[in-house]
Amino acid sequence: MDCHCNGDEASGLFVDAVELLQRESPRFDHRHTVQHCQLATADQYRRMAALGLCVNLFSNHLYYYGDQHYEVTVGPERAERxxxxxxxxxxxxxxxxxxxxxxxxxxxLHTAWSAVNRVTASDRVLGEDERISVDEALRTITVDAAYLLGMDDEVGTIEAGKRADFAVLEDDPTAVDPAALRDVPVWGTVMGGEPFPAATE
Known part of the structure; x- marks a missing residue:
């Protein structure tokens, strides 16, 4: 089950609901996911961990709307987290x-770049201590995303027994400057084991 929660109050209500249901009818490895989860607090994350909840964070929002949130909608303190x-x-x-x-x-790659750099459209850094590494960001868009979807036995990593579906990059994303992660060229894809070069136009 996924629940769309942007604000910390919405996230708190969902966590409360899952906590109640887990007390009444415990279920393990449920992978219930908070979608967006943009303003959750550290305490809420601790409660989520205890309940086995997952989160799918809208990291692109930092770049595209971070300045507006910082200046207008939620203010600097909340925008930083x-x-x-x-x-x-x-x-x-x-x-x-x-x-x-x-x-x-x-x-x-832009979505992963946003999680790594946390830079807004005006080049403001929002919450430097919330940055993650390139390796961690690449996991969030591959194996970790597959885990949240309950598809980690089919996709997310390149290994025997899983679908041969993956992107082929022209540079090693872990070798470039983290600020250049979103600019790594994509050669193409492999789907079902068949290569498909990217369109040239």
Whole structure:
């Protein structure tokens, strides 16, 4: 079950509901997921971890709407902790990141770049201590995303017994400057074991 929760109050209500249900009828490895989870607090992440909840963080929001949130809607303090990947990691909450397409463009490397750099459109850094590494960000859009979807036995890593579906990059994303992660060229894809070069236009 996924629940759309942007604000910390919405996240808190969902956590309360899951806690009640887990007391009444415990269920393990349920992978219930808080979608967006943009303003959750450190305490809420700790409670999520204890309940086995997952989060799918809208990291693209930092770039596309971070300035507006900082200046107008939620203010500097809350904007600094938006989409808190590092807090989720510290609490032990399984998490992935997403673009919420078509709200922001579907571009997985940009989405990972947003989680790594936490830079807004005006080049403001929002919550430097919530940054994650390139390796961690690449996991969030591959194996961790597959885990949240309950599909980690089919996709998410390249190994025998799983679908031969993956992207082929022209550079090693772990070898480039983290600020250049979103600019790594995509050669193409492999689907069902068949290579498909990217369109040249």
């Amino acid at each position: 938006m989409n808190a990947c590092a807090s989720a990691k510290r609490a032990g909450v399984p998490f992935s990141v997403h673009s919420d397409a078509p709200v922001t463009p579907l571009a997985p």
